[in-house]
Amino acid sequence: MHDADIYSEHAQLRRPLAWSFGLHVAFAAFVILYATFIQGFRGSGWGSGGTGDAMGATLVSAVPLPANPTQTTNVLATESKGLAKSQPAVEEKEPEAIPIPDKNTKVKPKPVTSATKRKAEPEAPETNQIPYGEGGPVNGPYTMTAGGTKGGFGFTGSGGDFGSRFSWYVEAVQRKVTENWLKYEVDPRISESKRVYLTFDIERNGRPTNVQVEQSSGVPSLDQSAVRALQRIDTFGPLPSDYSGSKVSVEFWFDYKR
């Protein structure tokens, strides 16, 4: 009786296992065939057109303000002086003279407490001022520092191969959106967030239309700042004249990291 139960368990598992195996094989075959013949709908990696040697400075919103690539507090490492005064050196007062105890008294001198070494309060910096050492070449609220996230382009196109033919246009789009994204619009309490994905169309004359949040980051102010970046842009420049389509759809993601 006991044994019979066990055997019946075995018998019950065989068919699902076979199904499972069969489906896995079928799925793997499907993936391989799909990748081989339909080229994969994310496309091959491409984008900045080969290896980018000798990169320049980061561009900025509307005005091309290069970001200070390295944020350092070392004054000598920046190109120009900062705006704020340096914090004054902390003066330490000599402790009051301690009376030499009489030979006969057994009272030991008390150790000097730190209360006498009161430090001078540093001058509070103005809130809208660039801190010392970061003045450098302008590094204001509108500079976009690339987050260092590794990413790539992907595109699909059976109708046209916009991405590979006009990679210079794609790069211009990427540059312009990043320039117009003001990170200070994001809630300052957020230090890191999921990606937000936007989709929009670029018409023949270069106007972005139909801006939509495809996948929210879960942070409303981040979603909002991404949409505003697109709303700030009047045009990306007309689509290349060799391109026959009437519009291009763009999926653009924003990585936020403070």
Place this chain on the structure above:
Amino acid sequence: MSNSARPVRYHFFIIVALLSVLASVASAQDWIRTGTGLGVERVRLAAADFKGSNSDPNNVTLLKTFNDVLWNDLDNAGIFDLVSKSFYPLQEPGQPSEINFSAWNSPPPSTSMLAFGNLGVAGGKVTVQGWLYDVKNEKSPQVLGKQYNDNATGDAVRVIAHRFADEIIFRLGGGVNGIAETKIYFVSERTGHKEIWMMDYDGANQQQLTHLGSISLSPRISPDGSRLAFSSINKGGWEIMMYSFDLNRVVAFPRFGGMNLSPSWSPDGKIAFSSSRNGYPNIFVVDPSGGNSHRLTEGKGPDVSPTWNRKTGSQIAFVSGRTGLPQIYTMESDGTNLQRVTDQGYAVSPNWSPNGQFLTFSWMRKYGGGEPGSNDLYLMDIASKQWVQLTHDAGRNDFPCWSPDGRHIVFQSHRNGSDQIFSMLADGTNVKQLTFKGGNTQPNWSWK
């Protein structure tokens, strides 16, 4: 368990199949997928010297002019990382067929874009062919191909070079027009009187516009470029004057009485200026013809130097001394919602950026004897009121004015011992002196 697992797996298979079908349907549309954090670097661009397309002896001087102007324009644009000419391959192309892609897209030049072409003079006419190639994309490299014909003069070749540079900047700069053909208007006293002058954006072709023999200040070009408003002193005092580029002379404009200074054009052609016709200097707005004047500010002021939000035309920034030292204020164009944007020191000469996002102005943050610092130029983000300093340790700097592309600022500086006009990128780098003769002040950049 097995009974429930089977339908789930069927569903899964169906969903995968459906998704793959959907994906291939969606791919009929051209899609770009991209995002931030991919390294927003400047475009790396090489500009090979143009070659002579024939052996005409006039080619040499014209080619030199053309190559110099083109290089300067691209260098000034502020969006390129120009590859130094010393890195170029020895065989520079003059025709698309002469390009050796691998020599350009790998080190040392390692460029992604290449501008090249040829120039030839024949029968007093010059023909210039120019191309812009994406040399990392050998399959379809051409971004731009242009041909220009004009008289074989240095000036004509200069204009052609400006146009070709603007085409490149327009394509690669995200649809923002280049500024190579823009003009700068300014006040010069090199003739002994302060008169209005104009020049190309790079300081070339300086020419005098007014010959009034008095004192003329604050030139402001209209958005369409057809008229120039300025203030000038005459028998009745300081009045707003108007110069027409259609007639090439000063044309009639109403006299308002009192002291009228610092005109400023709105994007739709209205003029704001400071007038003391009612006793105290206040900001007034008039129609393009000078009619329908109305006052926007009140009180003793003095309120001067209005500047419109060039994007929306719905806000005006101006300077007011109502609390003592001059400070910068903003208000709506109907005079409501007055806000003070500077909190200390001595702030003058506001100018609104073309995208409406920034104010640039001249500011002495600590004013008074013995205080450190000087007149320096600052940039303020209007929405957040955060600012940065653009000039450092370089004499008195004043009268900043934005270029139409929003990437440059022209200003007046006393850094070399006399007032001269300089331009720089809007982040304070790449400062270039444009004028050298006499005293030159109060530059104003054309709108396009």
